[in-house]
Amino acid sequence: xxxxxxxxxxxxxxxxxxxxxxxxxxxxxxxxxxxxxxxxxxxxxxxxxxxxxxxxxxxxxxxxxxxxxxxxxxxxxxxxxxxxxxxxxxxxxxxxxxxxxxxxxxxxxxxxxxxxxxxxxxxxxxxxxxxxxxxxxxxxxxxxxxxxxxxxxxxxxxxxxxxxxxxxxxxxxxxxxxxxxxxxxxxxxxxxxxxxxxxxxxxxxxxxxxxxxxxxxxxxxxxxxxxxxxxxxxxxxxxxxxxxxxxxxxxxxxxxxxxxxxxxxxxxxxxxxxxxxxxxxxxxxxxxxxxxxxxxxxxxxxxxxxxxxxxxxxxxxxxxxxxxxxxxxxxxxxxxxxxxxxxxxxxxxxxxxxxxxxxxxxxxxxxxxxxxxxxxxxxxx
Amino acid sequence: xxxxxxxxxxxxxxxxxxxxxxxxxxxxxxxxxxxxxxxxxxxxxxxxxxxxxxxxxxxxxxxxxxxxxxxxxxxxxxxxxxxxxxxxxxxxxxxxxxxxxxxxxxxxxxxxxxxxxxxxxxxxxxxxxxxxxxxxxxxxxxxxxxxxxxxxxxxxxxxxxxxxxxxxxxxxxxxxxxxxxxxxxxxxxxxxxxxxxxxxxxxxxxxxxxxxxxxxxxxxxxxxxxxxxxxxxxxxxxxxxxxxxxxxxxxxx
Numbered sequence: 001x002x003x004x005x006x007x008x009x010x011x012x013x014x015x016x017x018x019x020x021x022x023x024x025x026x027x028x029x030x031x032x033x034x035x036x037x038x039x040x041x042x043x044x045x046x047x048x049x050x051x052x053x054x055x056x057x058x059x060x061x062x063x064x065x066x067x068x069x070x071x072x073x074x075x076x077x078x079x080x081x082x083x084x085x086x087x088x089x090x091x092x093x094x095x096x097x098x099x100x101x102x103x104x105x106x107x108x109x110x111x112x113x114x115x116x117x118x119x120x121x122x123x124x125x126x127x128x129x130x131x132x133x134x135x136x137x138x139x140x141x142x143x144x145x146x147x148x149x150x151x152x153x154x155x156x157x158x159x160x161x162x163x164x165x166x167x168x169x170x171x172x173x174x175x176x177x178x179x180x181x182x183x184x185x186x187x188x189x190x191x192x193x194x195x196x197x198x199x200x201x202x203x204x205x206x207x208x209x210x211x212x213x214x215x216x217x218x219x220x221x222x223x224x225x226x227x228x229x230x231x232x233x234x235x236x237x238x239x240x241x242x243x244x245x246x247x248x249x250x251x252x253x254x255x256x257x258x259x260x261x262x263x264x265x266x267x268x269x270x271x272x273x274x275x276x277x278x279x280x281x282x283x284x285x286x287x288x289x290x291x292x293x294x295x296x297x298x299x300x301x302x303x304x305x306x307x308x309x310x311x312x313x314x315x316x317x318x319x320x321x322x323x324x325x326x327x328x329x330x331x332x333x334x335x336x337x338x339x340x341x342x343x344x345x346x347x348x349x350x351x352x353x354x355x356x357x358x359x360x361x362x363x364x365x366x367x368x369x370x371x372x373x374x375x376x377x378x379x380x381x
Numbered sequence: 382x383x384x385x386x387x388x389x390x391x392x393x394x395x396x397x398x399x400x401x402x403x404x405x406x407x408x409x410x411x412x413x414x415x416x417x418x419x420x421x422x423x424x425x426x427x428x429x430x431x432x433x434x435x436x437x438x439x440x441x442x443x444x445x446x447x448x449x450x451x452x453x454x455x456x457x458x459x460x461x462x463x464x465x466x467x468x469x470x471x472x473x474x475x476x477x478x479x480x481x482x483x484x485x486x487x488x489x490x491x492x493x494x495x496x497x498x499x500x501x502x503x504x505x506x507x508x509x510x511x512x513x514x515x516x517x518x519x520x521x522x523x524x525x526x527x528x529x530x531x532x533x534x535x536x537x538x539x540x541x542x543x544x545x546x547x548x549x550x551x552x553x554x555x556x557x558x559x560x561x562x563x564x565x566x567x568x569x570x571x572x573x574x575x576x577x578x579x580x581x582x583x584x585x586x587x588x589x590x591x592x593x594x595x596x597x598x599x600x601x602x603x604x605x606x607x608x609x610x611x612x613x614x615x616x617x618x619x620x621x622x623x624x625x626x627x628x629x630x631x632x633x634x
Contacts (some may be wrong), residue, residue: 353497353498365504367446368501368503368504371446371459371460371461371501371503372501374458374459374461375459375460375461375462375496375499378458378459378461378462378496379461379462379495379496379497379499
């Protein structure tokens, strides 16, 4: 596959960003750490703070977390917790940004994360946004708006700035532009063969949670220009969609295996995928209401019922003309693991083959996943 | 056309040579430490039996756990595809395959020789040949005898641990409680059958199901699986070679 200059440049973006954050903090700007797409960035930025997402994708900090957390919870929770509380004594290094946040803004999603946040409070000031988990009722929306209002107050307290509706609207416009850029990138992946690998797209999807919003936009624009201008390929490869758990920064294990076996990933129904940008915020509405309406609809498996996700998967599978779906779950992620049944049934009815892969961040199962991927490619080719 | 399939499994290496007229010869060897030399020897075995020179062979296809280390193979395919091809060749009406091998178990749904769905257990030894090997040891019977002994049981002991290590200690505590060898053996057999039957049901295997892999030689496990699934299973006289056969046939197509 083509090698993109933007992705080469992206490799240097980490140290640049760390320098930027350090400078910002020196000048008094606050850094907020979040985990989840349910926390509206717009409110953080409107308060004059910066933000990084703290979802861990590295395997080596898992063992630090296991001193405090049960072994049988998902690796994302363990890796994140381990990265944040790491004091470096064990010789394992966390990425620098984990220790730079002034406040964590968490959210009540799955049980594992909720309880982990309670422990996290002892290390970093942690604010939790409550989420109604039956999202399609009017009461739920009302409640979520009230939770976001409280969060807005908390952010004002942190930074000392008043968040005006005008500023919120400006942030919404800005974030929507980024979302539209992602849509443009994904639009290019509808070509057959896709001009860009899923592993390459994942790299920028992961970086969106770390870069500053304007830098992200710059990189996205550059990548789109590059992808638009490359010669179309000739060889059809099986078109694969990933659906399920997030693949946080540091983890490209599964996409690399799948693409080394001859497939190409053309879409990801995931938090490192469409869930981060698919729906825009309505710019014509009152900003807090528009934000609540957009964010509460994110089809995370912590929601019940979550038929919106099934519909979204089928819609994406059709739009991106996928030959098969890889249902990707992290070990012990009960929400996505159980929801697999419904997804499998819906895909079967639609005649789309699905392969389920349950894994963690270690490399111990690379061969086993490889065999499944081999057999799946042989099956759908 | 002469083609050879090599199935480099974790416990045994199998080679099948398919001649011009469609007749076959095969060899089964312990894999031991060195995948490559086991594959090389199995290859030489079938060449010798068939009295064919290496140069006359048109294709060598590899499959199995060590499929990518066999450099003399022209190509490799997954053992899932290989089993489907091999079993379909022998039983053209096959719709499902249960494969219990040395370190994994698989269930495969097949339509006209093509894989339509599959599931694997390779995360732990539960439901694999390894489970039998370890628990037979705790029972102090040779693994080959375990099945025979189990068939003599009238009231199988209940073994609830799926984990091989815990099942081993469960066997020891059942021994201490005075259970007979036969009943414990039957309990072990039932526990594997239950585990594998769950996988088979998950992908909807209902009829025309073949049982392959080394463990298919165990009559007690076959019987327990049949009871658990409520169907009778096809078992070849030599159930270990369908992967290698499928690989050879894949090469000749």
